[in-house]
Amino acid sequence: xxxxxxxxxxxxxxxxxxxxxxxxxxxxxxxxxxxxxxxxxxxxxxxxxxxxxxxxxxxxxxxxxxxxxxxxxxxxxxxxxxxxxxxxxxxxxxxxxxxxxxxxxxxxxxxxxxxxxxxxxxxxxxxxxxxxxxxxxxxxxxxxxxxxxxxxxxxxxxxxxxxxxxxxxxxxxxxxxxxxxxxxxxxxxxxxxxxxxxxxxxxxxxxxxxxxxxxxxxxxxxxxxxxxxxxxxxxxxxxxxxxxxxxxxxxxxxxxxxxxxxxxxxxxxxxxxxxxxxxxxxxxxxxxxxxxxxxxxxxxxxxxxxxxxxxxxxxxxxxxxxxxxxxxxxxxxxxxxxxxxxxxxxxxxxxxxxxxxxxxxxxxxxxxxxxxxxxxxxxxxxxxxxxxxxxxxxxxxxxxxxxxxxxxxxxxxxxxxxxxxxxxxxxxxxxxxxxxxxxxxxxxxxxxxxxxxxxxxxxxxxxxxxxxxxxxxxxxxxxxxxxxxxxxxxxxxxxxxxxxxxxxxxxxxxxxxxxxxxxxxxxxxxxx
Amino acid sequence: xxxxxxxxxxxxxxxxxxxxxxxxxxxxxxxxxxxxxxxxxxxxxxxxxxxxxxxxxxxxxxxxxxxxxxxxxxxxxxxxxxxxxxxxxxxxxxxxxxxxxxxxxxxxxxxxxxxxxxxxxxxxxxxxxxxxxxxxxxxxxxxxxxxxxxxxxxxxxxxxxxxxxxxxxxxxxxxxxxxxxxxxxxxxxxxxxxxxxxxxxxxxxxxxxxxxxxxxxxxxxxxxxxxxxxxxxxxxxxxxxxxxxxxxxxxxxxxxxxxxxx
Ligand SMILES: Nc1ncnc2c1ncn2[C@@H]1O[C@H](COP(=O)(O)OP(=O)(O)OP(=O)(O)O)[C@@H](O)[C@H]1O
Ligand SMILES: [Mg+2]
Numbered sequence: 210x211x212x213x214x215x216x217x218x219x220x221x222x223x224x225x226x227x228x229x230x231x232x233x234x235x236x237x238x239x240x241x242x243x244x245x246x247x248x249x250x251x252x253x254x255x256x257x258x259x260x261x262x263x264x265x266x267x268x269x270x271x272x273x274x275x276x277x278x279x280x281x282x283x284x285x286x287x288x289x290x291x292x293x294x295x296x297x298x299x300x301x302x303x304x305x306x307x308x309x310x311x312x313x314x315x316x317x318x319x320x321x322x323x324x325x326x327x328x329x330x331x332x333x334x335x336x337x338x339x340x341x342x343x344x345x346x347x348x349x350x351x352x353x354x355x356x357x358x359x360x361x362x363x364x365x366x367x368x369x370x371x372x373x374x375x376x377x378x379x380x381x382x383x384x385x386x387x388x389x390x391x392x393x394x395x396x397x398x399x400x401x402x403x404x405x406x407x408x409x410x411x412x413x414x415x416x417x418x419x420x421x422x423x424x425x426x427x428x429x430x431x432x433x434x435x436x437x438x439x440x441x442x443x444x445x446x447x448x449x450x451x452x453x454x455x456x457x458x459x460x461x462x463x464x465x466x467x468x469x470x471x472x473x474x475x476x477x478x479x480x481x482x483x484x485x486x487x488x489x490x491x492x493x494x495x496x497x498x499x500x501x502x503x504x505x506x507x508x509x510x511x512x513x514x515x516x517x518x519x520x521x522x523x524x525x526x527x528x529x530x531x532x533x534x535x536x537x538x539x540x541x542x543x544x545x546x547x548x549x550x551x552x553x554x555x556x557x558x559x560x561x562x563x564x565x566x567x568x569x570x571x572x573x574x575x576x577x578x579x580x581x582x583x584x585x586x587x588x589x590x591x592x593x594x595x596x597x598x599x600x601x602x603x604x605x606x607x608x609x610x611x612x613x614x615x616x617x618x619x620x621x622x623x624x625x626x627x628x629x630x631x632x633x634x635x636x637x638x639x640x641x642x643x644x645x646x647x648x649x650x651x652x653x654x655x656x657x658x659x660x661x662x663x664x665x666x667x668x669x670x671x672x673x674x675x676x677x678x679x680x681x682x683x684x685x686x687x688x689x690x691x692x693x694x695x696x697x698x699x700x701x702x703x704x705x706x707x708x709x710x711x712x713x714x715x716x717x718x719x720x721x722x723x724x725x726x727x728x729x730x731x732x733x734x735x736x737x
Numbered sequence: 738x739x740x741x742x743x744x745x746x747x748x749x750x751x752x753x754x755x756x757x758x759x760x761x762x763x764x765x766x767x768x769x770x771x772x773x774x775x776x777x778x779x780x781x782x783x784x785x786x787x788x789x790x791x792x793x794x795x796x797x798x799x800x801x802x803x804x805x806x807x808x809x810x811x812x813x814x815x816x817x818x819x820x821x822x823x824x825x826x827x828x829x830x831x832x833x834x835x836x837x838x839x840x841x842x843x844x845x846x847x848x849x850x851x852x853x854x855x856x857x858x859x860x861x862x863x864x865x866x867x868x869x870x871x872x873x874x875x876x877x878x879x880x881x882x883x884x885x886x887x888x889x890x891x892x893x894x895x896x897x898x899x900x901x902x903x904x905x906x907x908x909x910x911x912x913x914x915x916x917x918x919x920x921x922x923x924x925x926x927x928x929x930x931x932x933x934x935x936x937x938x939x940x941x942x943x944x945x946x947x948x949x950x951x952x953x954x955x956x957x958x959x960x961x962x963x964x965x966x967x968x969x970x971x972x973x974x975x976x977x978x979x980x981x982x983x984x985x986x987x988x989x990x991x992x993x994x995x996x997x998x999x
Contacts, residue, residue: 596857597855600857600860601854601855602847602854604858605836605847608840609845612833613833613834613835616832617844620845733834733884734886734887
């Protein structure tokens with residue numbers, strides 16, 4: 210107990226800090242609190258009117274479709290927030306992320322739609338001075354992976370160039386990437402207009418439409434690679450022929466499942482009819498009670514008690530139903546397109562419908578087919594970022610580059626390379642975002658990704674990244690994306706409130722987070 | 738201790754450094770011996786930091802020669818100097834206050850499971866080494882995961898010194914290691930320097946404006962003024978007044994006293 214000054218050790222001083230204080234010094238603690246609050250709000254406010262539950266998961270925000278849609282928004286933001294966040298930790302900004310998304314999406318869609326060519330312009334003097342074009346290479350049909358690679362060449366180069374300019378010139382990255390923001394957006398619009406002048410296009414449009422639904426191209430026996438919807442619309446005889454190729458036990462399990470679906474749909478219809486039929490009686494009962502007519506009340510009560518509707522008979526499962534369902538289950542023939550734009554966890558969501566009966570909508574059908582693939586891509590990227598930032602040498606270099614640039618340099622850290630790599634990584638994340646979007650919706654639009662750079666930075670700040678660099682975690686960036694992505698939904702369900710209040714809320718959260726981050730940073734720096 | 742028959746660990750001859758038309762160093766000769774604390778003294782702007790920046794590979798000399806253990810060297814980066822065994826502890830210590838002791842100790846030289854920047858760090862091994870090396874020269878870190886920002890100035894100084902020694906410094910350069918510290922922590926740093934000196938084969942170049950500190954631990958002195966050496970010698974050969982006079986750039990203390998009295 211009574212230690213003299215000389216026998217006291219440094220370790221004794223630190224031990225008195227206490228677990229609570231060290232927990233509060235964790236950078237993620239505040240954001241996790243806000244995230245839990247928003248989850249609670251989303252759950253409770255989305256419980257359907259008239260129902261009561263203490264369980265937030267009973268709310269519509271947490272039904273299968275709600276989870277599917279919310280996680281998509283969160284994952285998309287999460288992907289670019291990783292790029293933005295790591296770059297901020299290294300002490301730089303990227304304002305060009307949004308424009309990079311637009312550019313990448315447009316580039317990819319154009320290559321998929323019209324192919325890829327390298328054209329060299331030159332001045333010709335024959336028949337008056339004018340510019341001629343010499344086509345060096347022209348590839349008409351580019352595969353999804355090809356289109357992604359070509360796009361990556363452009364976007365990663367832009368990322369590298371921005372980084373190179375920043376480290377070489379010493380200009381603030383804010384300015385350099387602000388230039389990138391305008392440059393890329395403009396370039397995207399100009400190129401889309403330039404390509405949309407063909408006779409079969411709307412002149413001046415800044416979109417690419419009518420891309421084939423790549424992820425839903427499947428191999429159907431006897432028909433080769435065709436789109437799923439086209440396969441389902443084949444003539445009856447063709448469908449019958451396809452059915453012959455399906456193994457018997459597959460047919461049996463599909464039939465069982467369809468019978469279940471039709472039964473659930475019929476049950477749902479019966480329920481809806483019953484509810485509709487009983488409603489006038491209930492209203493009459495209320496009136497009767499009000500007017501005090503005892504006999505009337507009794508008769509209506511009896512009527513309600515005896516009220517029945519004849520149950521709807523379910524559809525019978527036909528061969529055509531079976532074969533169309535079978536076509537739905539054929540895996541994509543374009544694994545790359547499906548990887549970025551398709552769904553994941555489909556077997557689990559199927560299981561949650563049949564036999565679990567949770568993933569079921571009000572009409573008895575399956576609610577959500579699965580989660581968007583971008584959720585998986587986000588988590589893979591996040592895991593990689595976590596390992597790199599927290600466990601590897603590169604991570605220590607990133608922290609020190611942002612935390613004390615001179616110190617990092619003096620210790621031989623290649624800070625320029627660290628920064629340039631992270632600018633490239635930011636461009637990579639924007640391209641991944643765009644790739645998911647293009648293969649999900651099969652269109653591209655020059656306006657895509659607008660303001661995303663600010664959302665990404667906001668998510669990173671909310672997640673505990675300090676704007677001056679050197680501080681923050683991947684876990685924080687993930688939580689930040691959750692908060693930003695979920696806020697809109699949570700506010701949407703609050704009864705009688707303007708949906709735009711979520712922006713007011715986010716604004717406050719951003720400032721509060723920044724204050725909190727600064728406070729934690731100062732506490733670690735020992736200046737508080 | 739220092740005997741002149743020993744070979745100097747580091748030796749400069751006729752070192753010149755020009756920044757444009759400004760001559761920061763004008764022909765500096767310096768000999769530093771193993772196991773010796775060599776105090777580099779002089780007024781503000783005398784060129785002390787410039788000299789050690791050349792020795793640590795930050796600047797390239799305009800003219801002159803540097804020999805490490807007798808071999809002429811030419812550094813193009815701080816890394817070259819570190820590899821040649823010259824470890825520098827800068828005035829700002831080159832620490833990242835926001836990360837842990839271990840991460841700072843191994844900054845730029847992390848021990849990883851496989852080579853390349855994406856090599857996963859051997860955190861436990863690094864923690865152990867950092868703790869052990871700092872204990873060797875006098876500081877027990879409570880927790881190697883402690884953020885450097887929460888450490889005292891003296892502790893930070895020790896961390897920077899331990900780091901330089903661990904990574905093979907034969908010559909340790911300390912640029913005003915006590916300037917930003919309180920009395921007690923200044924003594925801590927001096928003790929640390931003593932402990933390093935006792936390790937035997939390490940030479941220490943110490944820059945300081947504090948005459949008392951210099952007198953306490955230096956074995957040899959070099960006085961710089963306006964980019965030139967105005968005095969050099971072993972501590973036993975120097976009178977107290979010599980040190981005062983030479984530190985102020987060669988002016989007579991008596992003259993100074995007169996000027997101040999006016
Ligand atoms: N990079 C540079 N460019 C131009 N001049 C420089 C540069 N670095 C130092 N100088 C000049 O060289 C001279 C010597 O500077 P130096 O930093 O070596 O002094 P010092 O002896 O370390 O002084 P102090 O005791 O104040 O630290 C000063 O006049 C300074 O202005
Ligand atoms: Mg100096």
